[in-house]
Amino acid sequence: MTKKLLMLLAGAALVGNGGMAGLPAPAGNASISGKVTYTGTPPKMKPIDMSKEPSCAKQHATPVMTENVATGAGDTLEYVVVYISAGDSDSAAPTAAVRYDQKGCQYLPHVLPMQVGQNLQIYNDDQTSHNIHPLAKVNPEWNKSQPAGSPAIDTKYDKPEFIPVKCNIHPWMHGYFVVLNTSHYSVTGQDGAFSLKGLPAGKYTVTAWQEQYGSQSQDVTVGAGESKAINFTFKALPY
C-alpha cells in the first residue's frame, strides 16, 4: 500500500516537473529563411530501371531518377535539410508521428527529418515486398521485411543522426532519415527555399546538410519578431 502510494507520488512529481524531460519549444516569432543553391556543375541524375518489378515500373510514366543531387531551375538544390544546430532550447518531440512511404519502389519523401524521440511510421504501399534497412551507426541498426499489405512499422530514434536508408530487396531505393535535436528544421523543395519560423530572439547556428556535399553552418542573431534572410551555396562537382 505504502509502495503504491509512493509510486503514485513519484508519477505526479514527474508530470509536475515535465520540464526536465523537455518543454514545448518556447514560442517566438522571429524567423530565418532563404535559399540553397549550388555553383559549378552537378552530376547528371540517372534513370532507374525498375523493369524487374513491373508493379512498380507501371506506376511511373517516365523513369524515376536518382536523387543524390536533385536540382531545380536557378541552380537550386532540393532535399537540403536546414536546421538550428546550436542555440535552440531543448523541446519535447511532438506527439504527431512522421510518415515514410515505400511507394512505386521509391522512398517518399526522399529525405525525412524528424525529432529525437518522435514516432516514425513506415508504410509499404506497394504490391511487392520491401525490406527497409536504415544504416544507423549511433542509433541501433535494424532491417525489417514488409510484404505487401503489412501493417506500418512503428519506431523512433533516440539520438540525433543522419541515417542512410536502403531497401534490401530493391538496390536502387535510397533515402535518408534525419534525426534532429531541434523542432526548427526545414527541407528545401525544388525551389531551394527554406524557412525556420517561430524562433525566440537569440543567437543561433543554422546548418544546411546535403547528402552528397555535407554540411555548412552560419551564425545568425535574430531579435524578437525579426525576419532574417540567409543563403547557402554548395560547390557542385560533375562526378
Add this chain to the structure above:
Amino acid sequence: MGKVFAVVLTVIAIVSVAFFAMHTWWLPPDISTTGPAVDHQLEETLIGTGVLFLAGQLLLGYFTWTARDPKSKDKIKTFPGGATPLVTAAILVVGIEVLTLTFVGSKVWAAIYLAPPDPQSIHIDVQAEQFAFYFRYAGPDGQFGAVHPDKIDDGSGNYFGLDPANDVAARDDIVVGSLVVPVNRPIALTLHSKDVGHSFYVRELRVQQDFVPGLDIPLHFTATKVGKYEIVCTQLCGLGHYNMKAYLEVMGEPDYEQWLKTQAGQ
C-alpha cells in the same frame, strides 16, 4: 492384388514415358547458337535413361505378375538362377550409360563454356547483387572504366563502383538494369558478384552460370531470335531471391544501335 499392382505400375511407367516422348511439357524453343547441341544432348540423355527406366518398370511389373501366389503367403519366391547375375548386369548397364553420358555431355559443355569467345564479341560486364542484375557497356570510347568496390553506391546508381572523377574511361560507361544485345552477334559477359553467390540463367539460351564473389567469370553466347526473355537467379541468395531477375532483350542491329545512342546520351 499382385495383378492390380503390376498393371498400375506398367500403366504409370508407359504414360510418364509417353509425356516425355510427345514433349508435352517441354523447354521453350532455344534461341542461341549453342542451344541445339544442349537440346540434342538432353534428348540423348532422356532416351538413354528413359529406355532403362521403362525396361526396369516393365520387368518389375512382369515379375510381380508372374510371381504372385495368394495361396502361399509365407513362402518367399526366389529368382531362377539367383539375383547376383541380374544385379551385376544392371550395375554394368547403368554404370556404362552414366559414364558415357558424362563423357559425351562434358564435350558439349566444354564446347560452350571452355571455348574462347569470338574475338568480335561485344563485351558486357554483369554485376549481381541482392537482389538485382546490372549490366555495363563500355560506351562510345570502347573502354571500360576500372572498378573500385569501395566506390559502390547504389543510391547514386554507381552499382559497379566506378570512379568517373579520376577515371576518364569510366565517364561514358553505360550502366543499365536490362541486358540488351543485337541478334546474331556474339556476346561475351564477365560476371561479378557484389555480395554472395548468384546465378545467371536464361532458359531460352540454354545457358546457366554461377556468380562467385571475388571471381570474374566469363560467359559467352549468341542469341539468334529477337525478343524479350527472362534472366533469373538460380542460386538461393537470400530473402529476395524469388524476386531477383532481369530481362534479356534481343534486338535487330539498327534498334540496338539506336538504344545504345539513347543510353549514351543519358
